[in-house]
Amino acid sequence: MSVAEQSIAGAEARGHGFLASSVGRKIVMAASGIVLFGFVTVHMIGNTQAYMGAESFNGYAKFLHSMLHGGGIWIFRAVLLLATGLHVWSATTLTLDNLAARPVGYRAQQNVASTWASRTMRWSGVILAVFIVFHLLHLTTGQAHPAFDHANPYANFVSGFKVPAAAAFYIVAQLCLGLHMWHGVWSFTQTLGLSHPRYESLRRNFATGLTLLVVGVNISYPVAVITGFIH
Numbered sequence: 001m002s003v004a005e006q007s008i009a010g011a012e013a014r015g016h017g018f019l020a021s022s023v024g025r026k027i028v029m030a031a032s033g034i035v036l037f038g039f040v041t042v043h044m045i046g047n048t049q050a051y052m053g054a055e056s057f058n059g060y061a062k063f064l065h066s067m068l069h070g071g072g073i074w075i076f077r078a079v080l081l082l083a084t085g086l087h088v089w090s091a092t093t094l095t096l097d098n099l100a101a102r103p104v105g106y107r108a109q110q111n112v113a114s115t116w117a118s119r120t121m122r123w124s125g126v127i128l129a130v131f132i133v134f135h136l137l138h139l140t141t142g143q144a145h146p147a148f149d150h151a152n153p154y155a156n157f158v159s160g161f162k163v164p165a166a167a168a169f170y171i172v173a174q175l176c177l178g179l180h181m182w183h184g185v186w187s188f189t190q191t192l193g194l195s196h197p198r199y200e201s202l203r204r205n206f207a208t209g210l211t212l213l214v215v216g217v218n219i220s221y222p223v224a225v226i227t228g229f230i231h
Contacts, residue, residue, distance in 0.1 A: 022094060029090040033184045035083040040177070044214050047221060050230055054154040061153040084132075091125060121183055124176035131173035138166060158225055167222035178215040182207050 018024040049060040065073050134144060139160055142148025147159050161167045185207035224230040 025090040025094055028086050032083040032087040036087060039080055041214055044217050050157055050221060057154040124180045127173060127176045128180060158230060161222040161225035167226055170222050171219050174215050174218045178211050182211040
């Protein structure tokens with residue numbers, strides 16, 4: 001079955017409800033994106049504890065695992081898993097619908113209204129999905145870590161980023177996150193009805209500022225470890 005036939009069959013199976021419409025799925029993508037954006041921002045802020053030393057970072061990790069008597073972290077993970085699943089589902093179905101609408105590409109494509117970030121959303125999304133799996137195996141469960149110690153998250157943080165390949169992949173993933181975040185913030189503000197000439201500059205500055213902040217701070221972690229600033 002071709003991509004177009006699969007998409008048409010999927011659209012028929014979805015029916016004619018809210019989630020079957022492209023607008024409905026764009027709203028789901030925007031809402032789930034807001035949740036994921038919030039997580040990335042909070043995660044970035046929390047990891048700044050690494051600059052304060054082992055005691056502070058390990059104390060932060062202990063706090064996360066002790067919230068609501070240990071149940072808070074699992075609620076947090078369940079919400080993230082649901083948001084990620086909805087985000088991937090909406091992105092995939094919208095992409096398939098777009099391919100079905102034009103199974104044969106333009107003979108000469110002119111990218112006038114689109115940005116490089118928007119044109120690479122699919123690829124940056126795939127790289128980020130791979131990175132999330134690696135990141136969990138690397139610094140959460142330890143299977144991809146050279147010397148994982150469940151009792152010492154700070155040591156895991158430092159020794160993990162001392163591996164050049166891991167640090168390089170982390171940096172590449174953060175650059176992809178930047179592209180994804182910038183276009184994502186721009187898109188969800190448009191989906192929420194904030195697209196107006198009066199707000200264009202504000203939307204652009206908001207998306208750019210938050211993206212540079214999150215990506216810049218996240219990239220600083222492996223760089224700080226590699227240069228010995230965090231040790």
